[in-house]
Amino acid sequence: MSFRLFILSISGVFAFSAGMISFFYESSWLIPVLIFLFTFILSFLILNAVFERFIYRRISSIYKLIHNLKLGKELKDALGDQVYEDPIADAEKQVRDWASEKHLEIKKLKEMERFRKEFLSNITHEFQTPLFAIQGYIEALQEGLLEEDEELAKKFLDKAANNLDRLTYLIKDLNSIYRLESGKTILNKEKFDIIKLIQETIHYMEDNAKQKNISLLLRTKPKSTTFVKADKNKVQQVLINLIDNSIKYGKKGGTTKLYVFPLIEQILIEVTDDGHGIEETHLARIFERLYRVEHSRARKVAGSGLGLSIAKHIVEAHQQNVHARSTIGIGTTISFTLEKV
Ligand SMILES: Nc1ncnc2c1ncn2[C@@H]1O[C@H](COP(=O)(O)OP(=O)(O)OP(=O)(O)O)[C@@H](O)[C@H]1O
Ligand SMILES: [Mg+2]
Incomplete structure (x- = not known):
C-alpha cells in the first residue's frame, strides 16, 4: 500500500x-x-x-x-x-537487493582470500623443495666432498644444476601466466593445419611416452577441414602440456588418443588417456595456478601445477573454451576448441 x-x-x-x-x-x-x-x-x-x-x-x-x-x-x-x-517500498527493495549483492561479494572475497592463501603456500612449497636441495648439495661440496669423492661431487653438482633448471622453468611458467593474465601476451594468429601440428607434437613427445610405454595415437575423420586460425606456437604449448599430463598421470603401457572433430565454426581437439582419472572434487580446480591433486604430489610426479593453467589461459586468450572430464579408473579427457578457417 x-x-x-x-x-x-x-x-x-x-x-x-x-x-x-x-x-x-x-x-x-x-x-x-x-x-x-x-x-x-x-x-x-x-x-x-x-x-x-x-x-x-x-x-x-x-x-x-x-x-x-x-x-x-x-x-x-x-x-x-x-x-x-514510493520511497518506502523502493528503499525496502533496494536494501534487500543490496544485502544479497553484498552477500555474494563477501562470498567471492572469502573465496579469493582462500585462493590467495593456498597459492602462497603452494608457491612457497614449489620454491622451497629445489632451493633446499641445492643448499644441501652445495653444503656437502663446501664440507670437502670435492676432495674426498670427486665422482659423487660431480653428481651433486649435476643435481644442483637440475634443481636450478626446475626453478628457472617455474619462474618462466609463472611469468608466462602473469603475461597471459595481464593481457601482455600478443597472439600471432596464422592459418595452419591442426592435424600437422598434432603430428609434429606427437613426434616431439614420443620419447617421453616411450619411457612409460605409452602409445600416442591421432584419430581424425579423413578429408575433413582441419585448418585453424590461431597462434601456432602457443597452441603447440597447449598440446604439449596436455600430452605431458596424459603421460605423467597415465598408466604404464596405456594409450593417449588425440581426436580432432570439425564443428560448424570451430575445431574441437580432445586429448584422452586411460590413466587413473581425477576425482570430481579436484576436477573443477585443476586449471587453477599451482593446483595439484594430492596423490600427484605424494607420488612425486614432477610438476608444479602450472601446465593446465597456462593451457587454459592460452585457449581463453583465443576466445575459445577448454573443458575437462574424467572417470576414476577409466581415464581423463581434456578438450579445447579453436577457430576454424
Ligand atoms: N590427464 C590427467 N590425469 C590425471 N590427473 C591429471 C591429468 N592432468 C592433470 N591432472 C591433475 O591436475 C593437476 C594439475 O595439472 P597441471 O598440468 O596444471 O600441473 P602438473 O602436471 O602437476 O605440473 P606442470 O604441468 O606445471 O609440470 C596435476 O597435478 C594432476 O594431479
Ligand atoms: Mg602438467
Whole structure:
C-alpha cells in the first residue's frame, strides 16, 4: 500500500467514526455528513503533515542516499534528480537487493582470500623443495666432498644444476601466466593445419611416452577441414602440456588418443588417456595456478601445477573454451576448441 493511500484510509476511518457518533445525536443527515467531510479533510491534512515531516522526508532522504551510493556518482549525474513514487517500498527493495549483492561479494572475497592463501603456500612449497636441495648439495661440496669423492661431487653438482633448471622453468611458467593474465601476451594468429601440428607434437613427445610405454595415437575423420586460425606456437604449448599430463598421470603401457572433430565454426581437439582419472572434487580446480591433486604430489610426479593453467589461459586468450572430464579408473579427457578457417 502506498503512503498516501494509507493516510487516506486512516482519515476515512476517523471521519466515518465521527460521522457515526454524530448520527446518534442528530436526527438529520446533513450534520453527520458535514462532520464526516470536515473530520476527513482535517485528519488527512494533519496526518499528512505529520508523516511528511517526521517519516516520509527522512525515509526519502535515506532512500536517495542508498540509491546514489548504489549507482555511483557518474551514473547518478547522468540520470539527474528523480522523483520517487514510493520511497518506502523502493528503499525496502533496494536494501534487500543490496544485502544479497553484498552477500555474494563477501562470498567471492572469502573465496579469493582462500585462493590467495593456498597459492602462497603452494608457491612457497614449489620454491622451497629445489632451493633446499641445492643448499644441501652445495653444503656437502663446501664440507670437502670435492676432495674426498670427486665422482659423487660431480653428481651433486649435476643435481644442483637440475634443481636450478626446475626453478628457472617455474619462474618462466609463472611469468608466462602473469603475461597471459595481464593481457601482455600478443597472439600471432596464422592459418595452419591442426592435424600437422598434432603430428609434429606427437613426434616431439614420443620419447617421453616411450619411457612409460605409452602409445600416442591421432584419430581424425579423413578429408575433413582441419585448418585453424590461431597462434601456432602457443597452441603447440597447449598440446604439449596436455600430452605431458596424459603421460605423467597415465598408466604404464596405456594409450593417449588425440581426436580432432570439425564443428560448424570451430575445431574441437580432445586429448584422452586411460590413466587413473581425477576425482570430481579436484576436477573443477585443476586449471587453477599451482593446483595439484594430492596423490600427484605424494607420488612425486614432477610438476608444479602450472601446465593446465597456462593451457587454459592460452585457449581463453583465443576466445575459445577448454573443458575437462574424467572417470576414476577409466581415464581423463581434456578438450579445447579453436577457430576454424
Ligand atoms: N590427464 C590427467 N590425469 C590425471 N590427473 C591429471 C591429468 N592432468 C592433470 N591432472 C591433475 O591436475 C593437476 C594439475 O595439472 P597441471 O598440468 O596444471 O600441473 P602438473 O602436471 O602437476 O605440473 P606442470 O604441468 O606445471 O609440470 C596435476 O597435478 C594432476 O594431479
Ligand atoms: Mg602438467
